[in-house]
Amino acid sequence: MSKESHGFTTTAIHGHSIKDANGALITPIYNTSTFVFDSTAQGAARFALEEPGYIYARLGNPTCTAVEETLAKLEGGEAALITVSGMGAITATIWTCISAGEEIVADKTLYGCTFEFFEHHLSRFGVKVHFIEMTNEDELRAALSDKTRIVYLETPANPNLKITDIEKTAKIAHDYNPAIKVICDNTFCSPYIQRPLELGADIVIHSATKYLNGHGDLLAGVVVSDAETINNIRLIGIKDMTGAFMPANEAYLVDRGLKTLEIRMQRHCDSAMKVAQYLKTCDKVEKVYYPGLEDHEGHEIAKRQMHGMYGGMVSFVVKGGRAKAAVVADSVKVATLAVSLGAAETLIEHPASMTHSPYTEEELETANIAPGLIRFSVGLENPEDIIADLEQAFAKI
Ligand code: LCS
Numbered sequence: 001m002s003k004e005s006h007g008f009t010t011t012a013i014h015g016h017s018i019k020d021a022n023g024a025l026i027t028p029i030y031n032t033s034t035f036v037f038d039s040t041a042q043g044a045a046r047f048a049l050e051e052p053g054y055i056y057a058r059l060g061n062p063t064c065t066a067v068e069e070t071l072a073k074l075e076g077g078e079a080a081l082i083t084v085s086g087m088g089a090i091t092a093t094i095w096t097c098i099s100a101g102e103e104i105v106a107d108k109t110l111y112g113c114t115f116e117f118f119e120h121h122l123s124r125f126g127v128k129v130h131f132i133e134m135t136n137e138d139e140l141r142a143a144l145s146d147k148t149r150i151v152y153l154e155t156p157a158n159p160n161l162k163i164t165d166i167e168k169t170a171k172i173a174h175d176y177n178p179a180i181k182v183i184c185d186n187t188f189c190s191p192y193i194q195r196p197l198e199l200g201a202d203i204v205i206h207s208a209t210k211y212l213n214g215h216g217d218l219l220a221g222v223v224v225s226d227a228e229t230i231n232n233i234r235l236i237g238i239k240d241m242t243g244a245f246m247p248a249n250e251a252y253l254v255d256r257g258l259k260t261l262e263i264r265m266q267r268h269c270d271s272a273m274k275v276a277q278y279l280k281t282c283d284k285v286e287k288v289y290y291p292g293l294e295d296h297e298g299h300e301i302a303k304r305q306m307h308g309m310y311g312g313m314v315s316f317v318v319k320g321g322r323a324k325a326a327v328v329a330d331s332v333k334v335a336t337l338a339v340s341l342g343a344a345e346t347l348i349e350h351p352a353s354m355t356h357s358p359y360t361e362e363e364l365e366t367a368n369i370a371p372g373l374i375r376f377s378v379g380l381e382n383p384e385d386i387i388a389d390l391e392q393a394f395a396k397i
Contacts, residue, residue, distance in 0.1 A: 008074065008192055012258045015070035018062050027066040029252045033057045059239055063248040067255045068222075071212070074191040074258070076198050077224035081234050082251060086187065086207025087113055088244030089221030092237030093203060094150070097181050100126030103147040105173075107134035107164060109157040109367045111207075112351075114185070116358035118152075134164045135298075137172060144176045154185040156302070159351040159375040160368055161188070161289040161315055163298025166305055170200030181229075187211070188341075192265045193309045203229060210342030211312070213257040214264050218250045264380065268312025268342075271383040275376065276314045278387045284324070284394045286372065289315040312378045313341060315351075322371040324397050325350055329374060331396040334381060334389035341377035346386050349375050 006014070018027050035054040037043035045051035054060055064082055072080040083089040094117075098104065106118055108131040118129040132139040134153050144151075151173040155164040170182045183203040184196035190211040196204050206212055208220035221244075223233055238245050246254075269292075276290035291302035292310030302310060318325040328348075329337055335346040339355050349355060352364055352371050359367060378386060 009259070009262045011073050012070060012261055015073045016066040017069060018066040027063055027252070027255060029248045030057075030061045030063045031248055032061070057248070058243055058245045059234060060245075061248050061251070063255070064246055064251040067246075067251045067258070070255070070258055071191075071222050072224055074261075075186075075204050075224040076191070076195045077204065077230075078227040079230035080222055080224040081230050081238065082208070082246040082254070083221035083223065083238065084244040084246055084250075085219040086111075086205070086209055086221040087117070088242060089205050089207070089223045090114055090185075091117065092242045092244055093183065093205060093223050093233055094122070094237075095241040096233045096237035097203075098122075098127050098149050101147065102127060102149045103145060104129045104150040104152055105140065105143040105148055106131055106150075106152040107154065107157065107162075108132060108363075109160060109162050109369070110152075110154055111158040111185070111187075112356040112358045114154075115356075115363075119358070134169060135162065137168070140169065140172050141176070144173065144180075146177070148173075148177065148180055151180055151182045152185075153183075154188070155194075155305075156188045156291055156298075156311060156313065158188065159315055159356060159373065161291055161296075161311075161313060162368070163291050163296070163302045163305075165301045166194075166196050166199040166201055170202075174200065188311050188313055189306060190261055190265055192262050193269070193311060194306045197224065199305060202226075208254055209340065211265065211268070212261065212342075213254045214261065214342060214344070215253070215257055216340065216343030216345060218253055220246055220250050220254050264344075265309070265312070267380050268378055269309045271380075271386060272312045272314050272378040273310065274383045275378050275386055275390070278390065279314065279316050282390075282394060284319055284328075284397055285316050286319045287317040287370075314376045314378060316374055316376065317370045318372045318374060318397075320372065320397070322350070322352065325372040325374050327397050328390075328393045331393035332389050333392070334385050335376070335379075341375075343377070344380040346379035346381055346389075347377040351375050 068080040130143040173180045181202045184201040187207045203225040279288045335348045
């Protein structure tokens with residue numbers, strides 16, 4: 001895996017090799033569905049992958065290549081592939097890496113649609129998914145078999161910010177079988193905070209809808225890995241199975257968002273820590289989940305693998321369960337009641353009835369998603385306003 005030689009934001013700004021013929025500072029939006037060949041021989045050579053060059057915008061586009069090159073460097077991977085959404089990235093990757101009769105070992109706490117895809121849809125195609133407690137080494141070892149092709153996790157996990165040790169998990173999986181692909185969804189961190197490939201993961205996935213774009217105005221996804229894996233996902237999972245490549249207009253906006261990722265993440269992290277510390281003092285709150293708090297179960301691992309930053313997501317359980325949690329979510333004024341995360345706007349949601357509604361009540365309980373759990377995406381507003389807003393919302397209980 002290549003290592004960037006510049007600082008994070010220098011790479012985010014200058015990390016690609018696309019040069020505009022007219023000298024435009026910013027990579028233009030190539031709004032074209034197809035690319036012209038000089039001759040049938042050239043077209044044939046491109047289709048045979050004997051000559052580099054663009055063919056059709058479902059496979060690549062210069063605006064998209066610029067973002068892919070930058071994201072590969074930021075994540076410390078050889079190559080990246082950008083997709084129409086995070087679910088586009090997940091499905092294209094899984095369809096490429098698995099076949100009927102093979103198995104996935106996944107953590108039991110996942111974003112609701114990833115869980116639903118794994119639990120209810122992959123089984124229709126003969127793929128078995130074992131949901132385990134990924135932080136428990138014995139459970140991981142017991143779930144691995146000669147049919148395992150993928151080990152899949154999120155850390156911090158959506159929505160309860162559970163931390164899994166990426167290095168340890170990858171080592172156990174690879175000691176069992178080096179061919180197993182360890183896939184880490186890094187959406188909650190961004191590569192500014194955590195770089196799973198450097199810790200032994202094989203593939204990193206993001207919903208770039210969130211921090212990477214950072215402005216709440218589009219859907220996007222990315223996969224980062226070694227060049228061969230990315231090429232396979234592009235030619236199989238994207239070209240033939242999902243068609244979920246990112247359009248150039250979105251790529252342009254993600255490119256713009258990446259330039260401020262570091263400074264946005266610093267603000268998100270600082271404010272989230274303040275919000276978490278405030279919540280700890282709040283008598284209406286039963287439990288606060290923030291990896292930056294010393295009493296968080298995964299704090300020591302988070303300190304190491306998240307480079308001492310802990311992200312912009314805070315979750316908390318309101319005393320009195322779902323009804324009282326709803327009062328808080330319905331009473332905020334600075335924060336907005338909406339799913340998604342990683343935007344400038346602070347967003348509040350109730351996982352059990354929204355993002356994680358594909359889980360049954362029993363599954364919610366095993367995944368430690370309490371009925372009174374609120375997920376809070378701390379935005380870029382002034383932190384004292386966010387805290388005052390929560391304070392007035394708690395007063396409504
Ligand atoms: N992975 C994680 C960890 C996510 O949180 C999401 C979306 C996805 C993948 C899928 O990405 P998308 O297709 O939406 O770009 N998470 C959402 C959430 O928590 N609320 O709304 C969407």
